[in-house]
Amino acid sequence: MALKGSDLSAPPPLSGSVALRASGVKKIYHTRGSPPVEALTDLSLTVNKGERVAILGRNGAGKTTFLKIASTLLLPTSGEVSIFSMDVIKSPEQVRPYIAVVPQEGKPFYHLTPREQVYTYLLARGFARETAKSRADAVLMQMGLGEVADRLCVTLSGGQQQRTMVATVLATEAPLMFLDEPTLGMDPFARRSVWAALRELTRQGSTILLTTHYLDEAESLSHKVYIVDFGRIVAAGTSDELKRKVGGTIRVTLKGQGVLAEDFVSFGHCIRGDDALHIITEPDRISEILTLALKKGLSTTVGPVTLEEAFLQLVGRSIEDET
Amino acid sequence: MKLSTVPRWRGLGAFAATETRVQFHEYLSIASSILVQVIFIFFMWLLAPRSLLPFALVGSTIFSAFVIGERILDEAAYIRIDHKLNELYHASPMSPESYFLGMGIGVLAAYLPPLIFLAWMANLVHPFSVTSALVLLGALVGVWAFAASVGYALSTLFRDMRAIWPYATLIFNLFGVLPPVFYPLYIFPAALQPVALVMPPSAAAALVMHSLNLLSLSYGEVILAVCSIVVETVCAFTFTVYWSRRFSREG
Numbered sequence: 001m002a003l004k005g006s007d008l009s010a011p012p013p014l015s016g017s018v019a020l021r022a023s024g025v026k027k028i029y030h031t032r033g034s035p036p037v038e039a040l041t042d043l044s045l046t047v048n049k050g051e052r053v054a055i056l057g058r059n060g061a062g063k064t065t066f067l068k069i070a071s072t073l074l075l076p077t078s079g080e081v082s083i084f085s086m087d088v089i090k091s092p093e094q095v096r097p098y099i100a101v102v103p104q105e106g107k108p109f110y111h112l113t114p115r116e117q118v119y120t121y122l123l124a125r126g127f128a129r130e131t132a133k134s135r136a137d138a139v140l141m142q143m144g145l146g147e148v149a150d151r152l153c154v155t156l157s158g159g160q161q162q163r164t165m166v167a168t169v170l171a172t173e174a175p176l177m178f179l180d181e182p183t184l185g186m187d188p189f190a191r192r193s194v195w196a197a198l199r200e201l202t203r204q205g206s207t208i209l210l211t212t213h214y215l216d217e218a219e220s221l222s223h224k225v226y227i228v229d230f231g232r233i234v235a236a237g238t239s240d241e242l243k244r245k246v247g248g249t250i251r252v253t254l255k256g257q258g259v260l261a262e263d264f265v266s267f268g269h270c271i272r273g274d275d276a277l278h279i280i281t282e283p284d285r286i287s288e289i290l291t292l293a294l295k296k297g298l299s300t301t302v303g304p305v306t307l308e309e310a311f312l313q314l315v316g317r318s319i320e321d322e323t
Numbered sequence: 324m325k326l327s328t329v330p331r332w333r334g335l336g337a338f339a340a341t342e343t344r345v346q347f348h349e350y351l352s353i354a355s356s357i358l359v360q361v362i363f364i365f366f367m368w369l370l371a372p373r374s375l376l377p378f379a380l381v382g383s384t385i386f387s388a389f390v391i392g393e394r395i396l397d398e399a400a401y402i403r404i405d406h407k408l409n410e411l412y413h414a415s416p417m418s419p420e421s422y423f424l425g426m427g428i429g430v431l432a433a434y435l436p437p438l439i440f441l442a443w444m445a446n447l448v449h450p451f452s453v454t455s456a457l458v459l460l461g462a463l464v465g466v467w468a469f470a471a472s473v474g475y476a477l478s479t480l481f482r483d484m485r486a487i488w489p490y491a492t493l494i495f496n497l498f499g500v501l502p503p504v505f506y507p508l509y510i511f512p513a514a515l516q517p518v519a520l521v522m523p524p525s526a527a528a529a530l531v532m533h534s535l536n537l538l539s540l541s542y543g544e545v546i547l548a549v550c551s552i553v554v555e556t557v558c559a560f561t562f563t564v565y566w567s568r569r570f571s572r573e574g
Contacts, residue, residue, distance in 0.1 A: 071414045075572050092572065093418070101414040103407035109341070110406075111348030120344070123337035124417045124425075152348070168411065178414070 014084045014098070019176050019207040020047040020070060025079030027065050027231075039065040040076070041231040047176075047224075052198060052208040054218040056311065057228035058319050063211035064104055064180055066228070070209065071101045071178045083176060100172040104180035104211075106165045110154035114145050114164040117153060121168045139171040142200075144193050159186040163194065170197055177201070179210040183217060195221050213319050215307045225307070227314055235314045242310040248280035251305050252289050256298035263296070264289065271312045274320075278309055334417030335425045342398070342429020356394070357387055357437040363505065364444075375506065378538075380445035381459075381531050382505030387438045388463045389504075389524045392470025393495040394430050399423075399478035400487050409571075419571035420564050427471035438463070455534035462527035465552040469523045470495075472559035479570045504528045507538055520544055521551040 027040040040062045047053045055063045068074035070081050072092035081088040083095045108117040115136055122132035140149045143163045153161055166182050179198075183191040191214075198208050198221060212218050218225050219239040227235045227242070235242055243249075247269045254264070254277045261270040261277055267289050268281030279289060286302060293300045311319050346353065360383035367379040403409040412422050442459065445451070451459065477494070481487045502518075502525035503511045511519055519525040526548035532538035533545065540548070 068410075071410075073410055073414055073572060096414060097416040099414055101410055103410035106407035106411060107405065109345050109402070109408065111345045112341070116344065120337060120341040121411065121415075124334040124341065124412065124421075125415050126333060126417075165411075172415075 014049075014175060016085055017049055018046060018085070019049045019051070020045075020081070020083050020209060022046075022066070022070060022081045023079060025066065025069060025081060026077045027062075027069065027074070028077045039231050040069075040079075043079070043228070043231065043233055045226055045233060045236070047207060047209055049175075049207050050202055050205060051223045052202050052210070052221055053224045053226065054222035055209070055211045055226045055228055056213065056215070056218045056307075056319070057211075058213065058315070058317075058321060061228045062231035063228055065231075067101075067178050067180050067209070067211055071099055072096055073101070098175045100169040100174035100177050102165055102169045102177075102179040102182050105184065107161050108153040108164045108168065111152060113150050113152055114140055114156070114160075114167065115149040117164055118168050118171050122171055125172060135171045135173075139167045139197075142193070142197050143167045143170075144190065159190050162186055163190055166194055166197075170201060173201065173204070173206060175205070176207045176209070179208065181212060182210055183212070183214065191217070215311060215319060219307045227311060229315045235310075239307050239310075242307060242314070243305045246280045246305050246309050246313050248282055249305055250281050250283055250286060251303055251309050252279045252281060252286065252293075253277070253301045253303075254279070254289075254293055254298045255300075256296070258296070259298055263292065269313070271309060273312065274318060278312065280305060280309060280313075331418055332421050332424070334412075334415075335421040335428075338412070338417060338421055338425030339428040339432065342426050343432040346394075346398075346430055346433030353434055353437060356390065356434055357383070357441060360386060360441060367505075377445065377449035377535065378507050378532060379505050380441065380448055381535070381537070382528050384438060384441040384445055384459070385462060385466055385524055385528045385531065386499045386504055387434070387441055388466045389470045389499045390495050391427075391431055391434050391467055392472075392474035393491045394434065394474070395427055395471050396474035396478045396491050397487065398430060399426060399475050400481050400484060403478070404482065404484055413571040419567040422571075423475050423563060423567040427467075427475065431467055431471070449535055449537065451535065455531065458534035459531050462531050462552070465556045466523050466527045469552070469556040469559050472556070472563035476559070476563045476566050479566065498522055499524050507532065508540075509538070516544075517547065520548045521555075523552050523555055526551045 023044045025040055025043045029037045029039055043066055055066065057063050065074065069076045070088060072088055072095055075089065084098055086094045088095050108114065112120065118136035118139060119132050122135060123129065140146055143166065145160065145163055145167060148156055148160055153164060162185055169177055183194050186194065202208055222239065224237065225239055225242060226233050235245065255275065259277045261272060264270055264277065264279050267285045268279045271278040271280065281289065290300055364379050364383055367376055413419055502522050504524050508516055508519060508529050520529060529538060529540060530545065530548050533540040
């Protein structure tokens, strides 16, 4: 194999339809002086080729731990993980040419420009100079970083630095990409540019596994969502399938003093939120609920059921709940 | 793809070049890396007998190679703890060994100009023969490889940057300044001289000083110093290569 000047970036082609399969993955952290912490408990999931899959969960639910295990960065206590039928636990070197990772809250080299950051990373992965240069230029434009591509990363905003990290990984066009909270700290426009880039990559054949605690991100971006809590999967499916599990198509939110679930339980399924009561119901019950709410002096909002209600129902508390 | 077909040192050159580029942006840090040595040399010139000046210059050159280990410790910990860039590179076809050695070579390349400046000054004060220049080169490579390995391995033990600074300063100054690196071995207490010859920085300094006829070492002392540098460097480097691979799945 000729090394110098050749493009080593393209690993051998892959067969089969499954990109990632995890089975019974368990992780216990042992820290001196502290009791062991079970971060993952018997977690199993499958990601098919070309899919965008989101792992959704609260902070500390085990999302990052799983992503690190699947991306060869952490050994599990037990369980099996394979990527394109290669064993992640036993043969990480075999797997690594096929993957790329955006670490959570990762930052680019402060003293490189975004263009240098992407270009040098591609070179380190074995891309030829011409390929690395053209890919760096293209991905920076795609991510809206064209104007700041030659400024040092230390001078960029947090959102621009995060986009640089995402661009660095997307430029690899790796068959399987892991993104840990990829849009954390980005403004809505930047988040949408990342979503568009991810959609484009899966159209070209890449597979994306991302973690997020943004419900809208999971809902609008993913073919499949895994909801994780306390290190185990509590629900899985498309966002529509998860929403159907709530038991209705309409959400009526009631706010005000003295709002009691007992008064409304006959209209549908009641979920107690932070400072509101959500009633999951069907459209034909809305007028009755509104009439009663007006009598009790409660403020009301009506909308379609979202992943937020599904999460609340399936996990039993809000995704923002840190307890 | 079979494991054997993944090049062990894949990405080494590219990552080393990246690190050099990053380090060169911190030119003040590079320039100030020899500040203490230059001040030390100045005071030696001012206060001590002139005969000690070549010792201080040789010692400064060796010490400058040794403290590159401290820079590597800082850099490896910083881009892991603050930037999480180790995850970006470890989950890639680039080998963990390339990540460690690339960082070592990259930092060395950036800090080479001040090191060459000190070696040039040493040559001005006490001209080097071809043999002594080769001894100096070998000693610098050995000390750098040892310090880079120790620095990288130590960096993996920390989870907080602030915890690193006192330890890094302590370790690299303790072994780089206290033993006879800047001054002749014969000034060091006789009972401790063999100890100095098993520590890579002072062993390297003694060998270079011996090659310049500044210092007279017995045959046994030369063997002890050479073996210490070679064995300890090989051990430290081998361990860090192993550790970098293992740590790529734990950090």
